[in-house]
Amino acid sequence: MQTMKRWDVDVVVAEESEGESAHTWAEVGLIADDGTALRGHGMARKHPYDFDAPEIGEELAVSRALSDLSRQLRQVAAEDINDNTGNPWRPT
Structure with a gap:
């Protein structure tokens, strides 16, 4: 017997810049078939001397x-x- 379930993960990313520094926040949410709901959080900071590559902060x-x-x-x-x-x- 084979069963299949689908769990969807929602990803939200936000960035806040001030001068040469930036902070990127991410929140991921999971709601399983049984109603289990979880939210994970992550953050990355851009140092003022780092080159400008927002995708790196998002990935982190x-x-x-x-x-x-x-x-x-x-x-x-x-x-x-x-x-x-x-x-x-x-x-x-």
Whole structure:
């Protein structure tokens, strides 16, 4: 038996510039079929002496937001494993 589910991840990126410096924020959201909703956040800073390449800040901020989301999803899975088996999950 094969089943398929689709989980959509929404990505929002915002940048704020002031003079030669900039901050980029990213938020990623996941809503699973079972209603589980998680939001990951990430941020990147442009140093005033860095060259102007906004896509680098976006990539860093989004990757950090996805990493945060991944950490949260692992925690949810660990709690589900513990709830269903009575044994705490031990990452390998």
